[in-house]
Amino acid sequence: MGRKIAIMGAGAVGAYCGAHMVREGEDVTFIDAWPEHVEKMRQGLHITGTTPEEEFTVPVRALHLNEVQQLSKEAPIDIAFVCPKSYDTAWSTMMIAQYLAPGGFVVSLQNCMNEETIAGVVGWGKTLGCIASQISVELYEPAHVHRGVKKGGAAHTVFRVGEVHGRITDRAREVCRLVAYGDSAKVTDNLWGERWSKLVANCMQNGLSACTGMSGNEMVKTDAIRHFSARLGSEAIRIGQALGYALEDILHIDPEVLARAGEGDAEATKAVDAQRLAEAGKRAGGQRPSMGQDMVKGRRTEIEFLNGFVVRKGAEVGLQARANATLTDLVKKVERGELKADPKHITELRLN
Structure with a gap:
């Protein structure tokens, strides 16, 4: 607890994971390029799923891109989840990188293989990956994410967190703990596979x-x-x-x-x-x-x-x-x- 987290690109996956973190008391800032989405999130980020138990609304801190500069006056970011579409990876990483703590790092929580792009901005030593497998979430409307499949639980591990070098580290375990609020998760020594x-x-x-x-x-x-x-x-x-x-x-x-x-x-x-x-x-x-x-x-x-x-x-x-x-x-x-x-x-x- 106590780490400062940023969700850079609060689309379906980023908003879904971040909302679960906030609900569990984590310090999360959401950053997104869609103005209406940001404004609606400030009123509450709404999550729905295939069962009534999955539905909740949580108030969150959300920033427009032009407001990210506010972070320079605050404690630095410990973990930045970069979650936009792949074509926006480089600039999103560059924007959040300047607000990282000395020991801070970036996690690619995206489709595709973007770790190399992220490492080109922050270096391999500050780059981790996280796969969301068969999560099936959709941003139906501003500040409303719906998950169309039941949670994986023991039957299917949804989140797989890994270091680029394959070793199991404390920071990989920490990321695993955070995403596990949303569904089953594990640390993998086979990120590339x-x-x-x-x-x-x-x-x-x-x-x-x-x-x-x-x-x-x-x-x-x-x-x-x-x-x-x-x-x-x-x-x-x-x-x-x-x-x-x-x-x-x-x-x-x-x-x-x-x-x-x-x-x-x-x-x-x-x-x-x-x-x-x-x-x-x-x-x-x-x-x-x-x-x-x-x-x-x-x-x-x-x-x-x-x-x-x-x-x-x-x-x-x-x-x-x-x-x-x-x-x-x-x-x-x-x-x-x-x-x-x-x-x-x-x-x-x-x-x-």
């Missing part, structure tokens, strides 16, 4: 939702899209293996089984289909992955930091990622207004 595994899961879902307009369940229940999703995952898995990452289960599926399914293995495909359809039956029907939400809201997507990132890393190790490259191109066309979101972009796709 955890990161790439989460990246694979995102690559299988986010861009597909953005270019088709479909919810997560709708995509899983459509054979052609589910199988294309497996191909996306397979390419990313093979590239992650070539990069030397020790991959964890992806969507509760062994990565090797998922990779073989994407490569056309009938037995693996049957196993993956059964698992994914079973999982879809447990989720609320209309929840879109985050990039699908961004497309509906007219926001810039993270496609170049997900599927596009896989393509670029594949080129480094001499592996093609044709499905990921195709999806990246489709999402960018929808984002620019050249195409409308439509399942036909995938169901009618012919890709050797």
Whole structure:
């Protein structure tokens, strides 16, 4: 207790985690670029979920970007959670870095692999990572975050906190304690493997939702899209293996089984289909992955930091990622207004 915490980019994940910290008595300052969201948070940050017990409203301290300079007159920040979209990582880190305590550090609580970008600003010694796995939160309106899946609890560890060097440290345990207010958490010695595994899961879902307009369940229940999703995952898995990452289960599926399914293995495909359809039956029907939400809201997507990132890393190790490259191109066309979101972009796709 007593540490000063900043949430830089109070979107769905940042606001959700920070609200739980505040409710438990932690000293948290929320910083965000959306003026209406900041003003509403000052009246109370509202959290809802799949059960009545998850609903609460907590008053929080929230700052507009132009008010961050107030921090120079206060005790410095001990832990800064950087939580914006990946394309805003560098400037967000730079903004909060000048207010860090001498022993302060930055935690990437984001999709994608942004630790290197953060380290480019504050150094590797002040950089940690935290993966939020299958959290399914959405900022429905200013100061209202809804979680569309039940809490992971013992069945699924949602938060995985790790040092870039893989050692278990006191500060990693401290971050784990903080995020555990929101759901199950652990400290991992495999940050990079955890990161790439989460990246694979995102690559299988986010861009597909953005270019088709479909919810997560709708995509899983459509054979052609589910199988294309497996191909996306397979390419990313093979590239992650070539990069030397020790991959964890992806969507509760062994990565090797998922990779073989994407490569056309009938037995693996049957196993993956059964698992994914079973999982879809447990989720609320209309929840879109985050990039699908961004497309509906007219926001810039993270496609170049997900599927596009896989393509670029594949080129480094001499592996093609044709499905990921195709999806990246489709999402960018929808984002620019050249195409409308439509399942036909995938169901009618012919890709050797």
